[in-house]
Every structure is written in structure tokens, then in C-alpha cells.
Amino acid sequence: MKTTQLKSILIFTFTVMSISFAQAQDAISKYFSDYAANTDFTSITVSSKMFSLFSNIDTEDPQNKELLQAMSKLNGLKIITTEKLPKGFDLSKAIHRIPKGIFEELMSIDSPTEKVKFLIREQTGRVRELLMFVGSDSGLMIMSITGDIDLKEISKLSKSMNIGGMNYLENLDKDQKKSTK
Amino acid sequence: MNITPMDASEIKKLEDKFWQGKTSLEEEKLLKSLAQDGNGNFSQELKTYLLNTTEEKKPSLDKDFDSFILGKVEGKAKVRPMFTRYDFARIAAAIAVIVSLAYFSYTTLIERDIERQTLAKDTFDDPEKAFEETRKALMFAAGMMNKGLEPATELSKFHETELAIQSADDILENDTIKQ
Numbered sequence: 492m493k494t495t496q497l498k499s500i501l502i503f504t505f506t507v508m509s510i511s512f513a514q515a516q517d518a519i520s521k522y523f524s525d526y527a528a529n530t531d532f533t534s535i536t537v538s539s540k541m542f543s544l545f546s547n548i549d550t551e552d553p554q555n556k557e558l559l560q561a562m563s564k565l566n567g568l569k570i571i572t573t574e575k576l577p578k579g580f581d582l583s584k585a586i587h588r589i590p591k592g593i594f595e596e597l598m599s600i601d602s603p604t605e606k607v608k609f610l611i612r613e614q615t616g617r618v619r620e621l622l623m624f625v626g627s628d629s630g631l632m633i634m635s636i637t638g639d640i641d642l643k644e645i646s647k648l649s650k651s652m653n654i655g656g657m658n659y660l661e662n663l664d665k666d667q668k669k670s671t672k
Numbered sequence: 673m674n675i676t677p678m679d680a681s682e683i684k685k686l687e688d689k690f691w692q693g694k695t696s697l698e699e700e701k702l703l704k705s706l707a708q709d710g711n712g713n714f715s716q717e718l719k720t721y722l723l724n725t726t727e728e729k730k731p732s733l734d735k736d737f738d739s740f741i742l743g744k745v746e747g748k749a750k751v752r753p754m755f756t757r758y759d760f761a762r763i764a765a766a767i768a769v770i771v772s773l774a775y776f777s778y779t780t781l782i783e784r785d786i787e788r789q790t791l792a793k794d795t796f797d798d799p800e801k802a803f804e805e806t807r808k809a810l811m812f813a814a815g816m817m818n819k820g821l822e823p824a825t826e827l828s829k830f831h832e833t834e835l836a837i838q839s840a841d842d843i844l845e846n847d848t849i850k851q
Contacts, residue, residue, distance in 0.1 A: 500763060501763075501766050501767075501770065504767055504770060534795070535795045535805060535809075536793065536794055536795045537794060537795065537796070537802050537805065537806050538793075538794045540794070541794050541796070541799060541802045542806075544799040544802075545799060545802075545803050545806075547799065548799060548800060548803055555807070558807050558810065559803075561810065562803075562806060562810070565806075568806055568809060570809055593782065598817070598820040598821070599820070600816070600819055600820045607816050607819070607820065609816075609817065609820070614779075621813070623813055623816065625816065634809060634812075634813060636809075636810075636813065642817070645810060645813060645814050645817065646814055646817050646818055646821070647814070648810055648811060648814040
């Protein structure tokens with residue numbers, strides 16, 4: 492085979508792969524910026540630096556101690572919420588923007604009142620990111636938790652104190668929320 | 673060549689002539705055929721020599737050379753296949769290198785993106801407020817997770833109850849047998 496033919500094949504393969512990888516990479520980073528730009532959405536960001544400061548919090552409450560233990564392995568939290576869904580917004584389409592090869596579905600809840608989807612990104616057998624989509628007629632919430640995530644540990648947290656469904660949106664202290672845009 | 677019966681003296685003469693290097697090609701062939709048939713009454717030395725010497729192979733050109741020359745002459749040199757096994761191996765190796773590099777760069781990009789996200793500007797300046805919000809978010813996520821796991825938990829409880837009933841039945845049955 493001629494060297495030029497070989498070069499063409501290699502350049503083509505590399506281009507196709509670069510485009511697909513670039514698209515996949517963009518999907519997750521564009522996600523938050525798209526919604527953060529919308530005034531109907533409220534975003535919350537807790538950085539890794541802030542997570543490291545949690546270790547200085549003194550608490551006697553055993554539940555908070557348990558929470559701090561769970562949070563010690565986390566390094567990022569991002570939440571985007573809205574009580575006013577944009578016109579023509581489709582939760583399934585929003586979920587489809589997440590790169591499939593990187594994230595896999597953990598579980599989903601499909602009830603008449605709300606739709607919930609959990610997606611995880613694993614690396615070397617550990618869960619590195621947990622994405623949660625909660626959609627209903629009254630609102631939408633997308634949450635991303637990053638770090639070394641122990642799903643069992645997180646699941647244990649709410650056994651005694653469960654905040655169900657979209658009530659979470661009501662529980663958010665609106666005075667504390669500010670857009671990151 | 674016609675081989676006529678030869679007496680011992682004739683053969684001896686021919687042998688002497690051979691060693692003197694005066695035999696013709698035909699006479700040499702005659703000696704060789706006599707040696708092969710075992711008829712020649714000549715010395716063992718000559719017999720061994722004749723039987724062990726073979727005709728030198730004439731150098732010849734193989735068919736590939738002919739077709740190559742003919743192809744060149746006619747301007748139609750033999751066409752090489754488009755992809756040889758070696759080419760496939762080269763392509764596979766190159767693709768493997770590209771895929772590995774791309775995967776490595778991609779995972780690095782993802783990591784950097786996540787790092788960038790996590791280093792993004794905090795919504796809260798006060799760690800306690802940030803903790804409170806994170807607590808609520810984690811509780812909510814945990815609540816949702818447990819809600820999703822409820823059917824599995826119910827099934828597991830059902831299975832446990834079924835097993836308990838089964839073991840109680842077995843105990844009762846054993847007691848009845850003993851009585």
C-alpha cells in the first residue's frame with residue numbers, strides 16, 4: 492500500500508475520533524453553562540476548596556458527623572434548579588446530552604408525578620461522579636457530585652431524614668442562592 | 673548410443689583412457705551406464721567415481737523472472753495486492769497508538785474539566801452555609817436513591833418472609849413426625 496493511502500486512513504481515523512471525543516467532552520461542560528445562563532434557573536456550586544474547609548466544622552450531632560465523613564471524600568457539587576421549565580423542555584433529551592460511553596445509568600424512577608435518573612461515571616472501579624436528574628411538571632433539578640463516591644454511604648444518610656421529591660426545591664434557601672453566571 | 677557387449681580388455685582400455693582424460697563424452701556415458709547396471713568389470717575406484725558424479729545442473733531462470741521480464745517488456749508488470757498482511761499490521765499498530773493517545777487525552781480532558789468545575793467560583797463564602805446546602809443536597813439525593821431502591825427492598829423483605837414461613841413449616845412438620 493502506498494504511504495499516502497496509509498496517511499489518509501490515519502488522518503481520517505484521527506479526525507473522526509477527535510470530533511467524537513470533543514463532542515463528548517463538550518456535552519458535560521456545556522450542560523451547566525447552558526442552564527446557568529437562563530435566568531429561570533438557579534445554580535449552586537460548592538468547590539473542592541470549600542469541601543476541604545468542611546473539616547474545620549465542629550459538630551456534636553452524630554448525623555452531621557456521618558455527613559462530614561461522607562463529604563470528606565467529595566470534591567465538588569453543582570446543582571441547577573428551576574421551578575419554571577423552559578418552553579418545550581424535554582428531560583429525556585437533556586439526559587441524552589450526557590456522553591453514554593462515559594456515564595452509565597444507575598437507576599431511574601418513573602412515577603406519574605416525577606421522573607428521576609441517576610447516572611454514574613466510574614474510573615478504576617470507583618464512582619467518580621454521580622449525576623442526578625429530577626424532572627416534574629413543577630420543576631427540574633440537575634445535580635452533579637464529584638469525588639470518591641460511596642453510593643452505599645450516601646444511601647444510608649437519609650434513612651432517618653428523607654426529603655422527598657421536588658420538596659427539595661422549596662427547602663432551598665432562596666436568599667442563599669445566587670447564580671454563578 | 674548402442675551399447676554392445678564389451679570384454680574385460682576393452683573395458684580396461686576404456687578405463688585407462690578415462691583416467692588419462694582422453695575419453696569422449698559418449699564413452700564417459702557408456703562407462704556410467706555400465707557402472708549403474710553393474711556390468712562394468714572395472715576398478716572399484718572408477719565405479720565409485722562414476723556413480724557419485726552427477727551431471728552439473730544447468731543454471732536456469734525461474735518462471736517468475738520470465739513473467740517479470742515479460743511484464744516489464746509489455747508494460748504490464750505483475751500487480752501487487754493493494755493490502756498485504758504487513759500493511760494491515762502497520763495500520764492496526766498505528767490505529768492502536770492513536771486510540772491509546774486519544775483515550776489518554778480524553779480522560780485527561782475530562783479530569784481537567786471536572787477539576788475546573790470543582791474549582792469554579794463558590795456560591796457560598798461561609799463554609800457552614802455551604803455545608804448546610806451540601807447536606808440538604810446529599811440528603812435529597814440519598815432520599816431519591818432509597819426511593820428508587822424501595823421496590824428491591826420490598827422484594828427482598830418478601831423473600832425473607834417467605835423463607836421464614838418455610839422454615840416455620842419445616843419445624844412444625846418435624847415436630848409432628850416426632851410425635
